[in-house]
Amino acid sequence: MMPIVYTVYGFAIFFMIAWVCLWLIHIMAFSYSKWKLHRTVDRSPPEQPYPGISIIKPLTGIDPNLLSNLETFFTLDYPMYEILFCVECEDDPAVMLVQQTLQPKYPHVDVKLFKGGKRVGVNPKINNMQPAYLSAKYPLVLVSDAGIRMREDTLLDMVQHMRDDVAIVHQMPFACDAEGFAAVYEKVYFGTAQARMYLCADFLGINCHVGMSSLVRKEALDDVGGLAAFADYLAEDYFMAQAIVSRGWRMRVASLPALQNAGSRSVGALQARLTRWARLRIAMVPTTTMLEVLSECLPLGAGAAWAAGQLFSAEPLAFFLVHVLVWFLSDWLMLRSVQNGSPPFTKVQFLLGWVWSECCAPFVLATALFSPEISWRTRCYRLDWGGRAHELKPPHTQKL
Known part of the structure; x- marks a missing residue:
């Protein structure tokens, strides 16, 4: 007994x-x-020029919010960056959106378009991005999903977190304001349960890296084999961060959350995504x-x-x-x-x-x-x- x-x-x-x-x-x-979130971005002139950033945007098809989402990357308040768009299929409708709408409207922005990708593993996102990554000309690379909407000062915020010993600055996933119950469910999940664990992991130095909006030192990523080294993983962001941190680098969460702004929201789609994660x-x-x-x-x-x-x-x-x-x-x-x-x-x-x-x-x-x-x-x-x-x-x- x-x-x-x-x-x-x-x-x-x-x-x-x-x-x-x-x-x-x-x-x-x-x-x-x-303490961490929504801190005021320092807009004073830096002592040293800000490094250039290569923004890699993998695209697949068009949704109702894609144009407005992508346009926020053409109006960023940052001195030097390029946008590298990637499509898996050459006839993807996103090609026309970039070439016929955004590039003519913002001719001063350095834009390149890569079609067809390069198969280096089973992960279709990495296969899509690989040619753009190999062509990136700046020391910092921002991998940003198609559904992300950016504030104009987001790049400044992320770069100001990139200290000498930091190799990855990533945004905590959140959601844009929208109508409907699915939008409420999305914002509640990412603003409570997800945010709680994400912030605690960052505070305690635990790998919580989600790569939907992630700024990486290219030299640090090249040192662990580049994107191709993680092409056999679907959670490439987690393993990429693990490999980089194992070399002595640190990673930090930016003060501005990543604003997910998918064109169509549904309860079933969000639950399927959470189940996959x-x-x-x-x-x-x-x-x-x-x-x-x-x-x-x-x-x-x-x-x-x-x-x-x-x-x-x-x-x-x-x-x-x-x-x-x-x-x-x-x-x-x-x-x-x-x-x-x-x-x-x-x-x-x-x-x-x-x-x-x-x-x-x-x-x-x-x-x-x-x-x-x-x-x-x-x-x-x-x-x-x-x-x-x-x-x-x-x-x-x-x-x-």
Whole structure:
């Protein structure tokens, strides 16, 4: 009988420790966000000229926001940069958008267009970008996804974080303001759960690199084999950062978040994306699976409520309800900090988006665990432990 009692108390202590640790993460992330995010960009003339930047933009097709997103890169307040557009297919409609709309409107911006890519592995994004990367002429390379919208001072902000010992400055994923429940869900997720872990990882020096908007020293990336060295990984950004940091470099998060601005939003598309990311994390770092479950509000609250009843004779239901309420309020404060003000929706809309996000999180993780294949656009992949990918259904007409 005694071993069972000890086992029960052991689990209870484990849940209470996890609960306390998660609240410390809440406090750490919120405090760090107030210091780190949305700092004023220094526009005074620098002592040394700012280095040139090669911006690599991989494109695939056109969505309703693509033109306005790309145009923000033509109006950046930065002295010297080039934009290298990449398309996998020569007849991609994005080619016409760049050549017939943007280049004539901004003839002073240095623009090059690369068609067809170069196959160096299974990752289609790296295959698409490889020719542009080899042609980049500046010491800093910004890899920026098509759906990113930039403030005019974003490059200045990122470069000012690029200290002598820093090789990667990346933006924390967030979302542009938009209408509809899917937009609320997206902003709630990226402004609370994602932001909390991202900021804590940066503060603690843990690799949290997401490459949707990432400024890299080209010499540091070349030293670990360039983009091609990571072409057999779908999470190339994580492994790229890991390799560069292993050489003694540091990486930092910029103060301005990356503004994702996809032309079409849907709840299903966002959940599919989050599931894909979860599958990648499980394959890369399998030990994080249990920790991910305990980082979610509802599973952690249920476990902690049971533990509080066992250890302190607390009423589990009351404990759970207070836990959820305080978590909800802390997430509201976290979102306001990441947004740098009030979000573009009401508290009732936030409540609905927050409840949906929290209720769906365990199911997203469960789907990732029991369905290991990854679908990415028209391709399908399977991951080995460690993150290396194999394409299951290669397209018959691929031109790489």
